Amino acid sequence: SQTIHQWPATLVQPVGSPLSLECTVEGTSNPNLYWYRQAAGRGLQLLFYSVGIGQISSEVPQNLSASRPQDRQFILSSKKLLLSDSGFYLCAWVTLGTGGNTIYFGEGSWLTVV
Amino acid sequence: ELKVEQNPLFLSMQEGKNYTIYCNYSTTSDRLYWYRQDPGKSLESLFVLLSNGAVKQEGRLMASLDTKARLSTLHITAAVHDLSATYFCAGDGDNTDKLIFGTGTRLQVFP
Numbered sequence: 001s002q003t004i005h006q007w008p009a010t011l012v013q014p015v016g017s018p019l020s021l022e023c024t025v026e027g028t029s030n031p032n033l034y035w036y037r038q039a040a041g042r043g044l045q046l047l048f049y050s051v052g053i054g055q056i057s058s059e060v061p062q063n064l065s066a067s068r069p070q071d072r073q074f075i076l077s078s079k080k081l082l083l084s085d086s087g088f089y090l091c092a093w094v095t096l097g098t099g100g101n102t103i104y105f106g107e108g109s110w111l112t113v114v
Numbered sequence: 115e116l117k118v119e120q121n122p123l124f125l126s127m128q129e130g131k132n133y134t135i136y137c138n139y140s141t142t143s144d145r146l147y148w149y150r151q152d153p154g155k156s157l158e159s160l161f162v163l164l165s166n167g168a169v170k171q172e173g174r175l176m177a178s179l180d181t182k183a184r185l186s187t188l189h190i191t192a193a194v195h196d197l198s199a200t201y202f203c204a205g206d207g208d209n210t211d212k213l214i215f216g217t218g219t220r221l222q223v224f225p
Binding site for chain 1 (some may be wrong): 145147153154155156157162202204206210213214215216217218220
């Protein structure tokens with residue numbers, strides 16, 4: 001079966017520290033992968049998406065970066081976190097089809113920058 | 115680029131009442147999606163609307179799509195407390211590689 005996992009689920013980190021969130025997908029190959037952020041009480045903001053290994057599209061200029069070292073692995077990183085990076089981060093995987101795209105979300109990662 | 119707007123942003127309603135959440139989008143979007151998010155949780159898919167005039171129903175929720183008006187609606191019939199959640203609409207515009215989400219509508223149903 002097809003599943004998507006992301007971790008860690010919750011983390012609290014000081015300003016200026018690095019960040020690494022990881023997302024992996026099972027049961028499919030060459031998926032389209034996405035990172036979204038949801039600030040407290042806000043909507044979802046698309047941060048990055050990737051249609052293949054090493055291919056990253058950035059939607060919003062910021063101090064975050066993404067990498068796709070393997071087909072089913074998508075990593076969100078930062079070298080130095082800002083307070084404004086706090087939020088709920090969601091990894092997602094989309095299957096494209098004529099019957100509409102199907103998007104699967106990971107469990108989410110709560111990041112609090114202090 | 116596609117922009118998606120929802121209203122209202124927050125909705126508090128009594129059990130048993132009906133209400134409609136509206137989703138407007140700025141450019142052509144052949145597909146429109148509705149999701150539900152419980153507090154602190156990930157998103158759950160509710161509906162995928164594929165064509166003009168599409169209507170889908172699941173329990174007390176019914177979604178419709180008018181591509182000419184660039185409008186989708188999520189109608190709630192006889193609300194119950196279990197429907198309390200945040201509801202998002204999303205479209206893929208002319209780029210099927212990504213979904214753009216609305217701001218969400220936080221629904222609170224009280225007795």
